[in-house]
Amino acid sequence: xxxxxxxxxxxxxxxxxxxxxxxxxxxxxxxxxxxxxxxxxxxxxxxxxxxxxxxxxxxxxxxxxxxxxxxxxxxxxxxxxxxxxxxxxxxxxxxxxxxxxxxxxxxxxxxxxxxxxxxxxxxxxxxxxxxxxxxxxxxxxxxxxxxxxxxxxxxxxxxxxxxxxxxxxxxxxxxxxxxxxxxxxxxxxxxxxxxxxxxxxxxxxxxxxxxxxxxxxxxxxxxxxxxxxxxxxxxxxxxxxxxxxxxxxxxxxxxxxxxxxxxxxxxxxxxxxxxxxxxxxxxxxxxxxxxxxxxxxxxxxxxxxxxxxxxxxxxxxxxxxxxxxxxxxxxxxxxxxxxxxxxxxxxxxxxxxxxxxxxxxxxxxxxxxxxxxxxxxxxxxxxxxxxxxxxxxx
Ligand code: GCU
Numbered sequence: 001x002x003x004x005x006x007x008x009x010x011x012x013x014x015x016x017x018x019x020x021x022x023x024x025x026x027x028x029x030x031x032x033x034x035x036x037x038x039x040x041x042x043x044x045x046x047x048x049x050x051x052x053x054x055x056x057x058x059x060x061x062x063x064x065x066x067x068x069x070x071x072x073x074x075x076x077x078x079x080x081x082x083x084x085x086x087x088x089x090x091x092x093x094x095x096x097x098x099x100x101x102x103x104x105x106x107x108x109x110x111x112x113x114x115x116x117x118x119x120x121x122x123x124x125x126x127x128x129x130x131x132x133x134x135x136x137x138x139x140x141x142x143x144x145x146x147x148x149x150x151x152x153x154x155x156x157x158x159x160x161x162x163x164x165x166x167x168x169x170x171x172x173x174x175x176x177x178x179x180x181x182x183x184x185x186x187x188x189x190x191x192x193x194x195x196x197x198x199x200x201x202x203x204x205x206x207x208x209x210x211x212x213x214x215x216x217x218x219x220x221x222x223x224x225x226x227x228x229x230x231x232x233x234x235x236x237x238x239x240x241x242x243x244x245x246x247x248x249x250x251x252x253x254x255x256x257x258x259x260x261x262x263x264x265x266x267x268x269x270x271x272x273x274x275x276x277x278x279x280x281x282x283x284x285x286x287x288x289x290x291x292x293x294x295x296x297x298x299x300x301x302x303x304x305x306x307x308x309x310x311x312x313x314x315x316x317x318x319x320x321x322x323x324x325x326x327x328x329x330x331x332x333x334x335x336x337x338x339x340x341x342x343x344x345x346x347x348x349x350x351x352x353x354x355x356x357x358x359x360x361x362x363x364x365x366x367x368x369x370x371x372x373x374x375x376x377x378x379x380x381x382x383x384x385x386x387x388x389x390x391x392x393x394x
Contacts, residue, residue, distance in 0.1 A: 023293075025269055026323050034266040037300060039307050039340055051311075051343040062308060063244065065300045070260065072199040072285035074207060074245050075189050078108040083215050086116075092146070097122055097159045099144060104215050108188040115173065115208050118144050119166040121221050122159040129226030129250070129393040131158055131385065132212060133167040134205055134242070136176065136235035142167040151378045152232070161386045163393075164222050168212055170235065174204035174282075181282040196286045202234070202260075203285075206242035213248055226250050226393045230385065232377040233325075234283065236316075237261035244308035251393055252309050253385050254316045255377045258325030260284065262316035264302055264333045265295045270326040273298075303336035306366075310337065311344035313392040315367040315385065320357045322375040328354055334366050341365060362388045 025031065040048040040058065048058045067073050087101030097120045104115040122128055133153055135142050141150040149156070158165040174181040182193050185204040192198035199207065209229050217224040228251035231239030236257030243252035254262050259271035260283075274292035277284065291298050306314055316334055318327035331354040338348040349364020360369035362384055371380050 023272065024275070024324075028269070028328065031267050031269055034264075034268075034296060036264070036266060036303060036336060037298075039304050039336065040343075048343070054340065054343050059308060062300065062304050066241075066244070066305060066308075068197045068285075068287060069291070069299060070284055070288050071206075071241050072197055072203045072287075073192060073195070074199065074203060074241075075192060078106050078188060080107045081105065081211065081214055082107075083218060087144070092120060093156060093159055096124065097155070098221065100219075100221075101144060102215055104211055106185075106188065106211055109190075111187045113173065113185050113188060115168050115211055117166060117168050117212055117215060118142055119164060119219075119222075120155050120159055121164040122162055125162040127221070127223040128162055128164045129228065129389060130164040130166055130216060130222050130224075131228050131230050131253075131389065132209065132216075133165070134209055134229065134231040134235040134238050135167045135169045136205075136231070136233065136238075139169055142169070151382070152376075154379055154382050157379065157382060158386060161390070163386065163389055166212070166216075168208060170201075170205045170208075170238070173208035174201040176201060176234070176282075178280070178282040198285055200282055200284055201280075202238050202241060202283045205235070205238035206245060209238070209242040209249075210246045213246065217248075224248070228253055228385070228389060228393060230255070232256060233258065233261075233375065234280075237283075240305055240309070240314075243312065243314070244305055247312070250312060251389070252312065252314045253388070254314070255381055256317060256319055256322055256325050256375050258322070258330075260288075260302070261325075262302055262306065262333055263326040263329035264336075265291075265298060266301050267326065267329045267332070268295060269329050270324045301333070303333040306333055306337035307340035310340040311346055311365065313365040313367070313388065315362060315369075315388050317368065317381055317384075318370045319373045319375055320370055321373060325375065327370045331355075331368055331370075334368050338366050360384045360387075363391065365392060 082105045084103045089099040092099035100119045102117040141152040174184040181201045229239045230253040232255040236254035243249040
């Protein structure tokens, strides 16, 4: 009954949106046939049968296709990086955690950018794994004093589960605004800002996650080999791109990431490439705009982005009322990525069809849930991330 009510509500809400956006499809029956590019066939048409061919050739090809057509290039070089512990509290959360605040400053071409990192480390565990959140919401969600508590970043629950939890804010890397997004990491890479396949905001946020990992590798209180990069929605798009690019991330969690995140684009269900590029022109490379209203011409789809994370564990989620982010399309993208995990001897764990709402499937390396409710990241989601972390961040 509950599901029925929320489903009816979703249909009602969606029909309201449809009334405003005539091009948005929320009807499964109206999904037109589409063909996904084959993950396991090289650009030259060769079948990929081993993980060696995957890693040496196909993985690189796919990464380049995403750089050239979607997220832009990911610059890997800079002049230097400095870490300054700007705050410390050895008895945070009633003495159960240590808090560190670290300023990570990256220099290139006489420019620099500072990423402010918050890190809570449980005292109950030596060298714990870390959930690193790319925070795309207000900074009140990641209050270091813990006077304001938010389910978006549930420090206490995660610490009590024996994991460290960290966050940085996207505005340190690229303000989320079409007029000012270059005022961050892109100051270090002006050549990116002027390139058609150059890095934009989502790329800058992902780049920032990697610089945080550079710091975590130097912190003896945590295990940098067990870092899960976590993001919600636009932050979830960046989390996938970060984990696809940087194989040091041991796990990726992408919550309600939707279009150009974990959902398939070619299904044209919910948000489309044209809509996202129009509303957020600063998120993706200029080249991505070529695919506005032409998803079928894209040489990639998002199952290929997920496959770049293999064999590392990946968890994507949805909320039942958030059809904009296409829960079914997210499930299908994960499902199609499983064949790359199979190259590593990992058997597909997802069922053939999307599991029922509120029935997480997170006992396999490619994990999924669709929770009752609206577009958000809440304690239900985090509890499941922790379950997944206990299984696979070992
Ligand atoms: C908008 C956008 C989505 C995005 C979301 C968010 O709804 O269309 O693509 O995921 O904002 O970041 O909250």
